[in-house]
Amino acid sequence: MKIGILGSGRGTNFEALFEAIQKGELQAQIVLVISDVEKAPILEKARIHKIPYLYLPPGKFKTYLEPSIEADYIHALQNHGVEWVVLAGYMRVLKGDFFRAYKGKILNIHPSLLPAFRGLDAWRQALEAGAKITGCTVHFVDEGLDTGPIVLQEAVKVLDEDTPETLHARLQKAEHRLYPEALKLIAEGRILVKGRRVVIKNSP
């Protein structure tokens, strides 16, 4: 299972996946890391781990990529033999060409129990809604915002004393467990998508 990772930030989920592979918990290989942010720590982490990495300037749009740049992404991913695209704190929306190239092979992790708290700063949304339980979700990416079929979810309690920062930190710990677990199920061929429901098969 050859994975390409797209990230815009610190790359803590990339790190969690890398460690799961190192420990032999996940049979996969991270073959490329791409970022739209030149100084993103995720690129430095890739360099340290000796994984090929690439910065691709995002172009003139704020929330998505210029089509020609999206083509560069696809080209780079395909050149490195990437089979699965794993979004790890990637802050842009992917568009049609990307979905045609990697249809049903793009995953994301989101810091809420989707469909609750879609979009940015989901931990802050959960606090503002007064939720007592939130969590994180690994899901397939489709052309909507945080709407693709859900692979796994993990619940996380909201504490009365939580600030956005403390809740975010606890959600990230859950993410670092959940993302390798979801990729393991995929690597083992145990995932069956039926419409919006994802069924996990017992054995490979």
Place this chain on the structure above:
Amino acid sequence: MKIGILGSGRGTNFEALFEAIQKGELQAQIVLVISDVEKAPILEKARIHKIPYLYLPPGKFKTYLEPSIEADYIHALQNHGVEWVVLAGYMRVLKGDFFRAYKGKILNIHPSLLPAFRGLDAWRQALEAGAKITGCTVHFVDEGLDTGPIVLQEAVKVLDEDTPETLHARLQKAEHRLYPEALKLIAEGRILVKGRRVVIKNSP
């Protein structure tokens, strides 16, 4: 703590509250049960438990009460000394007069982790969304639909083999734990509402 219960159906949450009181887990008294459905089992359960009950015909509207009938509800609740109104499968929306009479003293339980899956058949909504985790929520009732401050939530796993019926049954079991627990916190004076957030104090 004198409780009035409004229900339209089987009354399983009423039964759970009644049992918690019988066992001494909840210091409260159910002084009246009202239903908008004449043949609702909740009324028969009240009769068996020797709790005053009342059927009030709902009038001509489907989703809420005629104002004059709402006045009858308030009158009956006040006559019985009801301090807290507890909705237990009550299928109508309450209106302005009700909120003025029992402001901040109306509770509901909903079979989802609000704000996800508001409205009817929340268990079916969770299945259709492909959620892996849902749950139930005890919340204060305000004039929105399932929007008031959240007191407690409990997470419930969705299983691959769940049907709407099996998931609903598992959610109800969680409700029967959560509703008495929430009322206990209120009876002990441990609930503090701060905007949309509810803080639970450690000691009375």
